[in-house]
Amino acid sequence: MKREKLSDEAVEAFLAAHAGWTKEAGAALALARTYSFEDYAAGIAFAVRVGFAAEARDHHPDLHIGWRRVRVVWSTHDAGGITALDTEMAERTDQLAR
Amino acid sequence: MKREKLSDEAVEAFLAAHAGWTKEAGAALALARTYSFEDYAAGIAFAVRVGFAAEARDHHPDLHIGWRRVRVVWSTHDAGGITALDTEMAERTDQLAR
Numbered sequence: 001m002k003r004e005k006l007s008d009e010a011v012e013a014f015l016a017a018h019a020g021w022t023k024e025a026g027a028a029l030a031l032a033r034t035y036s037f038e039d040y041a042a043g044i045a046f047a048v049r050v051g052f053a054a055e056a057r058d059h060h061p062d063l064h065i066g067w068r069r070v071r072v073v074w075s076t077h078d079a080g081g082i083t084a085l086d087t088e089m090a091e092r093t094d095q096l097a098r
Numbered sequence: 099m100k101r102e103k104l105s106d107e108a109v110e111a112f113l114a115a116h117a118g119w120t121k122e123a124g125a126a127l128a129l130a131r132t133y134s135f136e137d138y139a140a141g142i143a144f145a146v147r148v149g150f151a152a153e154a155r156d157h158h159p160d161l162h163i164g165w166r167r168v169r170v171v172w173s174t175h176d177a178g179g180i181t182a183l184d185t186e187m188a189e190r191t192d193q194l195a196r
Contacts, residue, residue: 040158044149047163051142060138065145065161 002088005081014087021090029082030075031090035097036068043070049096059085061093100186103179112185119188127180128173129188133195134166141168147194157183159191 006014011029015021024032037043047063047070054060064071072093074086104112112129113119122130135141145161145168152158162169170191172184 040149040153044146047161048142048146051138051163055138060165063145063161063163065149065163067158 002085003076003079003083005076005079005083006087011082014090018090018094020094023082024073026073026075028075028077028080030062030073031082031086032071032073033090033093034069034071037070038068040068043068046070046097050093053089053092053096057085057089057092059089061089100183101174101177101181103174103177103181104185109180112188116188116192118192121180122171124171124173126173126175126178128160128171129180129184130169130171131188131191132167132169135168136166138166141166144168144195148191151187151190151194155183155187155190157187159187 011023015023021031021033024030035046037046043065047065050061050063050072062073074089075081076083076086109121113121119129119131122128133144135144141163145163148159148161148170160171162171172187173179174181174184
């Protein structure tokens with residue numbers, strides 16, 4: 001159930017309730033957020049923590065690490081879009097960024 | 099000197115001598131290579147090692163971490179393109195991937 005594609009309404013409700021996240025159209029619709037950090041090392045450390053959480057849940061985001069920023073993109077390949085697993089992991093990502 | 103933009107010929111010579119690397123046109127010309135890994139954790143570990151090398155040299159790539167793959171993109175912002183620092187770091191990245 002967690003891996004079924006969410007309705008457009010459910011995605012919009014998530015976006016309205018979670019500042020910073022946007023939907024991103026690519027191969028499939030995805031949830032994306034860019035986080036800023038004080039230094040480069042902090043961005044790397046954050047990416048590693050997200051990586052651990054991803055591995056634990058067996059659901060892996062795209063991570064784009066730049067200069068003091070990390071962009072996290074969640075999507076469910078099998079469903080071809082955004083699922084409840086993605087919104088769950090987006091919230092987890094926000095927790096890790098705090 | 100390391101941070102002066104390389105000539106087109108120098109960039110082509112690097113590409114000819116280093117399999118896997120391509121030039122990528124973005125905000126500025128960049129050197130890019132995608133590495134594949136046996137599992138997700140190996141990709142994260144590689145990205146961290148590249149991050150350490152980047153910090154040590156005070157020159158930071160864009161790192162795109164996906165499912166068992168990491169794309170590394172080197173460019174020198176101040177020079178608006180590819181410099182000798184980028185080709186040096188591209189070789190270092192190859193060493194870390196071995």
